[in-house]
Amino acid sequence: MGWLRDPLAMRDFVVVGHLAKTTPDFLLEDIPGTSGRMDILCRCINSAFFLSHGLRRDVRCFLVLKGGENSKLIRIDGESVRHLNPDERTTAALIRKALAIESGSEWTQSxxxxxxxxxxxxxxxxxxxxxxxxxxxxxxxxxLEGPISGGTFVLGDHLGMTEAEEQLLQSRKARVISVGPLSLHADHCIILIQSELDRVGQG
Ligand SMILES: C[S@@+](CC[C@H](N)C(=O)[O-])C[C@H]1O[C@@H](n2cnc3c(N)ncnc32)[C@H](O)[C@@H]1O
Structure with missing residues (x-):
């Protein structure tokens, strides 16, 4: 049960999609061209959850969709998620289902x-x-920061992060960490974080 889990042992990934649509009117045949780059977020979900033979159950992934009149949040919970497959199309279809339901300020399961x-x-x-x-x-x-532990890891999309988001993260005392000297795709960063946590047995 979600409420019994130790929040400090969780791995939570938050990815901000600055153009990602908040409505389901995008094409599964052309996800990058019609969804505001939801393909990036789908790949992040893949990296957050998939093992070679199985799913990481101690992970949650939150998507911040900003490409609409009102921003929306999508939460994928590894403990209870079903129907997730490694391909982007299946993931985008699940997101589209979530966007099709009437959303309010409380979480609604799609x-x-x-x-x-x-x-x-x-x-x-x-x-x-x-x-x-x-x-x-x-x-x-x-x-060099010492072993990282389970917690919340926030990433940008192809546009990085806005000044306001930077300030918000600063005000929340976020530790700013790098996974290496080169600019990588967000989904690849998630894999590297997972690997670091796996190696130290955290999360
Ligand atoms: C494709 S990058 C963003 C590139 C964007 N043009 C920019 O300048 O911010 C997507 C996200 O991956 C993360 N990222 C990429 N490379 C990284 C690195 N070496 N260390 C830590 N995070 C990284 C950041 O969160 C970034 O917002």
């Missing part, structure tokens, strides 16, 4: 383990206790 509500980055951070990490190219090398 399919098992996937929920949606109105809101933005401040709201999702309010709901995530524990250590906050902000992944940024020029952050402190995570291997």
């Amino acid at each position: 399919t098992p383990g996937i929920s949606v509500c109105l809101g933005g980055l401040p709201k999702v951070l309010d709901q995530l206790p524990g250590i906050l990490y902000y992944l940024r190219e020029d952050g402190a090398d995570l291997r």
